[in-house]
Amino acid sequence: QINKKTGVHTRGVKFVRQGAVVTCRIQLAQSVCIERFDTTQQLGRFSLRDEGMTIAVGKILALNRDRPPPA
Numbered sequence: 001q002i003n004k005k006t007g008v009h010t011r012g013v014k015f016v017r018q019g020a021v022v023t024c025r026i027q028l029a030q031s032v033c034i035e036r037f038d039t040t041q042q043l044g045r046f047s048l049r050d051e052g053m054t055i056a057v058g059k060i061l062a063l064n065r066d067r068p069p070p071a
Helices: none
Strands: 045-050 053-059
Touching: none
Parallel strands: none
Antiparallel strands: 045 053
């Protein structure tokens, strides 16, 4: 989680409130076509949904292409 006023990063946060700014890593079970936001804006945005509700939206800042896909 990133404090909006000071810019200080807090590690190990399990839950955040609405409107919070967070940098996180997400691992998917299936392959998805994505790109970094600065390369292709349309493929660089994402939304997370749970039970029909949008719980998060964001931009892809970096990709970890070095890892092989999960088996």
